[in-house]
Amino acid sequence: MARSAGRAHHGLGRSAPPGRRAQAGGLRDLEAVRGGATARSAVEPVRSGQPPARRVSLRARGLLLVLVALAPLLALHLFVTGLAWGQAGAAERIGLLLGLAAAAVAALAAAWFGTHRLFRRDVEHLLRAVRERAAGRPSALPVLEGELGLIARAVAQLDEAREALRRQVEEAEADRRDAEARTLGVLAVVSDAVIGISPSQQITLFNKGAERIFGYTAREAISQPLDLVLPALAGGRRLSTRELSPGSERWETVGRRKDGRQFPAEVGASVRGHGSPASFMLVLREVSEEAETALRETALRESEARFRGAFEHSAAGMAIQRADGSFVRVNRALCEMLGYSEAELLALTHQGLCHPDDAEPEAWYERDIRSGSIRWYQREQRYLHRLGHMVWGLLSLSRAGDRSGEPPDLLIQVYDITERKRAEALEAQLRQSQKIxxxxxxxxxxxxxxxxxxxxxxxxxxxxxxxxxxxxxxxxxxELIQSTADRAGALTRQLLVFSRRQALQPKVLDLNTVVTGMAAMLRRLIGEQIELVTKPPPRPDRAKTNPAQIEQVVLNLVVNARDAMPNRDRLVIEAGDVKVDDRAAGEHPGMRPGLHVTLVVRDTGVGMDAATQARLFEPFFTTKGPGKGTGLGLAVVYGIVKQSGGYIGVESELGKGTTFTVYLPSVEEAVEPAPAEVAPAxxxxxxxxxxxxxxxxxxxxxxxxxxxxxxxxxxxxxxxxxxxxxxxxxxxxxxxxxxxxxxxxxxxxxxxxxxxxxxxxxxxxxxxxxxxxxxxxxxxxxxxxxxxxxxxxxxxxxxxxxxxxxxxxxxxxxxx
Missing domain, CATH: 3.40.50.2300 (Response regulator)
Known part of the structure; x- marks a missing residue:
């Protein structure tokens, strides 16, 4: 141990005494540390224009730098003190810090303190002064040299920095109290309501303006939910976070006073602090009657502008209709749908555009909506295009608004469904063909x-x-067996005709001649209680078809009309011609364009509903009682007409009779003469x-x-x-x-x-x-x-x- 201590002592220097050399080396190290600490401990000067929080931040940063710089000196002071008083474990801790064995540290300390007998006394004086100053009692630091002098000066600087920091904190707190007092003073005199809101949307601030507007005191309102004074506009919902987000525009809402009365208000929001979730500050202003009127007018203009844009650019045809049926406004889609200009449509009425069969029901619905018995209705309806063809529309009708003392206007919306109806007709024709x-x-x-x-x-x-x-x-x-077999054969032939699997053997004939020739037989067939009227055309109507089968068509249609007229009614058979254009042919699947001869059979019987008409030509479908019909009469008519290249249409309404119209292609060939009758032999x-x-x-x-x-x-x-x-x-x-x-x-x-x-x-x-x-x-x-x-x-x-x-x-x- 002595040899180790001697070697350690000898290694401290050659020319100077060991204590002085160690002291000089330590001085240089401490001077270097102190120089860095002094540079880092400089505190930025506080600018008068900076807020208190900023100034406190700068001072705290300076104090932190001082503490970081003095930390090694303080640590050295504590370890040296521990060695000086022989505290247990001090040598081990210093050795661990310096990377030396505890024995080496002890030997170094013994050499250090043995050379300078006054060092222990100086340390005691320094520690005593530090304790006094730490307790808040003034005490002068002893004048020391070397490392202890550096420590004494560092302690003095630390005390000065702590005192400066305390003064700055007091000044910042005073500034905060002054700013808060000024803010509260401003909030107390402003007429607007200023309300602070916590992240949970509870009231944290309620100024005098808020007390005046809402009727609550600040004590009553603070800590209450925001719904207390600002209920949601629908169903009591709370205002959303989006409405309170920073940067939102001001919006209109409804406030609620303490007595429950509501009033219009304008609200703006701003974010308080930088926490997450954020708190908010609301500024609310009660809207005066004049301001409310102006806001309503502005909102009305904006609403009208939005409606006008939607009205003009809608894919549906739209119109606003007065009680007298005239149009106030029509959009472009309706003009294009019906082929009229805007000025032409404004001169017409809605019922005038409807198909004649749909105009009367349309008037009923309009009266019901205006009277308030129904709010709206929707139906498929036919319209007449400017060029004469039919347009199918899906009509929606509702109120467009009430006018004081006058019947309400109606909003008409029509979607063009012509193509869809044409597709449905083709689909129905396909189903019918499949059944056939x-x-x-x-x-x-x-x-x-x-x-x-x-x-x-x-x-x-x-x-x-x-x-x-x-x-x-x-x-x-x-004879009964033979007649029954003949009827069975006729039924088989009807089935074959209906399915178009029987040869036609056509010939050119005059349709009017066929009807005239059958008139006497038809009168006996329908009875005296039904008036039969035949209307011949002004010129011959020639078609190429089978004479016997066309007679079968007339006969079946007349029998069908007779069974639909239980009272004294009227039956009209009329022949004529008509030119079918491409558009009309497209609207009636199965019809061909060109010149056609027509055979019209019109009765004034009971008529048919839409469901019956949909199944009219189905085989074996009949509305007659058991034993009164086979359900093949109209099916056979359909088959004969189709096999002849023609088309058959039907129009019927309950209580108003039925009209069948047969279209057959017209020909220019001469009528073939009927064969001469040969006496039976x-x-x-x-x-x-x-x-x-x-x-x-x-x-x-x-x-x-x-x-x-x-x-x-x-x-x-x-x-x-x-x-x-x-x-x-x-x-x-x-x-x-x-x-x-x-x-x-x-x-x-x-x-x-x-x-x-x-x-x-x-x-x-x-x-x-x-x-x-x-x-x-x-x-x-x-x-x-x-x-x-x-x-x-x-x-x-x-x-x-x-x-x-x-x-x-x-x-x-x-x-x-």
């Missing part, structure tokens, strides 16, 4: 088998009647040989028996292969081939072609119970060969056979 197609497929599927059955029934009934005398007791039963027969091919045994036996009774030689075959064998084996001539079209193994067309190789002079008649489109698929239609449609009566069969056999050359024959 379904029925057509059903009819085609059962037509062949059903017609074969009916042919057997009607044929056997004919044979029975031929053998029964006129007074035979069973004759009436057989005996059924023809013959002695020729007929090869008859039919796969249905009952039908084959029936046809064979009818032909044999008429004198013909009949060679029967079940199918095409058997017919070829018979044709090869038969040595005599075969004058006629009577064959079914659709058969197993070989069809009728192929059979004819193969037999024609060996028997070119043989004539041919086809038979079929299938629909025309099915037959056409087998290469029969349009070949110039006769075609019999099942069920065929014996009379038709015998006359067709005789006609074909007697014909000199094969020519296109009309199907029987």
């Amino acid at each position: 197609e379904a029925v057509g497929q059903l009819a085609a599927g059962v037509a062949h088998d059903f017609n074969n059955l009916l042919m057997v029934i009607t044929g056997r009934s004919y044979i029975l009647l031929h053998h029964l005398g006129s007074d035979h007791p069973l004759r009436n039963h057989v 005996e059924l023809p027969g013959g002695t020729e040989t007929v090869l008859m091919v039919e796969d249905e045994e009952a039908v084959r036996d029936l046809i064979g028996e009818i032909l044999r009774q008429a004198g013909y030689t009949v060679l029967g075959a079940r199918h095409g292969g058997e017919a070829l064998v018979i044709g090869d084996r038969h040595r005599g001539p075969i004058h006629l081939l009577l064959t079914d079209v659709v058969m197993p193994e070989m069809g009728g067309r192929e059979l004819v072609d193969r037999l024609a190789v060996t028997r070119p002079a043989m004539k041919v008649i086809f038979m079929s119970g299938y629909t025309d489109d099915a037959v056409a698929g087998h290469g029969v239609v349009g070949t110039g060969t006769a075609l019999l449609r099942k069920p065929v009566t014996p009379e038709t069969l015998l006359r067709s056979v005789r006609d074909v056999l007697d014909a000199e050359a094969s020519a296109p024959a009309q199907p029987a």
Whole structure:
């Protein structure tokens, strides 16, 4: 230990005594530290124009620099004092700070204090003075040199800085109290209400102006929620943070006094402090009656400007209507929708623009809205364009405002839905076509088998009647069977016509001639209680269609009208012509543009509602009672008209009757003359040989028996292969081939072609119970060969056979 201490002592210097050299080195280090501390402890001078808070901030910053600079000296002072008085652990703490072993620190301290015996006394004097000054008692610091002198001077500077800081804090507090007093003085005399708000929107400040305006004292208002004096404008909601955010414009609100009365007010807000969440200061001014009027006028002008912009730029057609029906204002969209200029529309009325059928209901709704019984209504309505076509609109009608002593104006809004209605009509037409197609497929599927059955029934009934005398007791039963079978056949043909699977066999005819020719029969049909009026056109109206089918159209429409007129009513049938333009054709899906002849059937019966009209042409749909209708009458009319390339429209209203209008394309060709009537004669027969091919045994036996009774030689075959064998084996001539079209193994067309190789002079008649489109698929239609449609009566069969056999050359024959 002694050697270590000696080495430590010897290392303190060579030329000067160890204590003096150590003291000089420590002095230089402390001078360097003090120089830095002195530079950092300088406090910025306080400017008179700076606020107290700013000045306190500058002084506090200076004091902080002084403390940081003196910290090493103070620490050294404490550790040296600890070594001087031998405090436990002092050497270890100093060694830890300096990075030396405790023994080395102790040896250094012993050398230090052993060289300067006066050092301990000086330290005691310095510590005593520091304690006195720390206790607030004046005490002069001893005059010392070296490191202790530096410490004494640092303590003196620290005391001076602390005293300066205390004076500055007192001055800042005095300035704050003065500013607060001045602010409160200003708030006490201003007439506006000044209200402080906490982040939780509770009142923290309530000046005299607020007390005067609201009636609460500051004591009553402070700590209360803001809703106490500023209720929300709707439903008691509190003002939102957005309305109180910094930078917001002033806004209008409603204040509430202590007695519950409310008043208009104008409010502005500013942020208090920099905390988060922020506090706010509200300044509220009560709006006077004149100011309130001015604000209302300004708000009214702004509202009118907004309404005018929305009115003019709306996609909907808009108008304001007076009680007399005239327009006060119309927008551009309405002008474009109806094709009028603004000046032209202002000279018209809303009802004048409506479709005639919609004008009366429109007047009812307008009266109800003006009377207050309803607030608004909306409906689909038709309008008339300036060019004459119809425009569909979705109409909304409501009050536009009340005028003192006068009926309220109405706000009209119309959205153009013409394209949507056209799409709906096309969709309805598609659904109707699909239903027709379904029925057509059903009819085609059962037509062949059903017609074969009916042919057997009607044929056997004919044979029975031929053998029964006129007074035979069973004759009436057989006649009833035959008539029922005929009705069943007619029903099948109606189904095929409705589904447009029956050939038209059209010819040019005068529609007026058809109606005139049917007048007498129609009068007997409808009865004397209904007046029938026919109106012929000024000139012939020619169309190309099937005469029998157009008569069926007239007959079905007249029967439908008769059933809808239970009382003494009036039925009008009128023929005419009309030119359909592209726009009208577009508004009625299925109608073609061009010149059309028209057939109008108008009754004054019970009429129909919209739901009935929507299903009017559906197959099997009827409003008649059980057993009074099949539901196919109008469906057949629809099928015939469509197959003729025409269009049928209906207009009806409950209690006001119904009007059907049939449009058929007009033609310029001459009317074909009607065939001369031939007096009925005996059924023809013959002695020729007929090869008859039919796969249905009952039908084959029936046809064979009818032909044999008429004198013909009949060679029967079940199918095409058997017919070829018979044709090869038969040595005599075969004058006629009577064959079914659709058969197993070989069809009728192929059979004819193969037999024609060996028997070119043989004539041919086809038979079929299938629909025309099915037959056409087998290469029969349009070949110039006769075609019999099942069920065929014996009379038709015998006359067709005789006609074909007697014909000199094969020519296109009309199907029987």
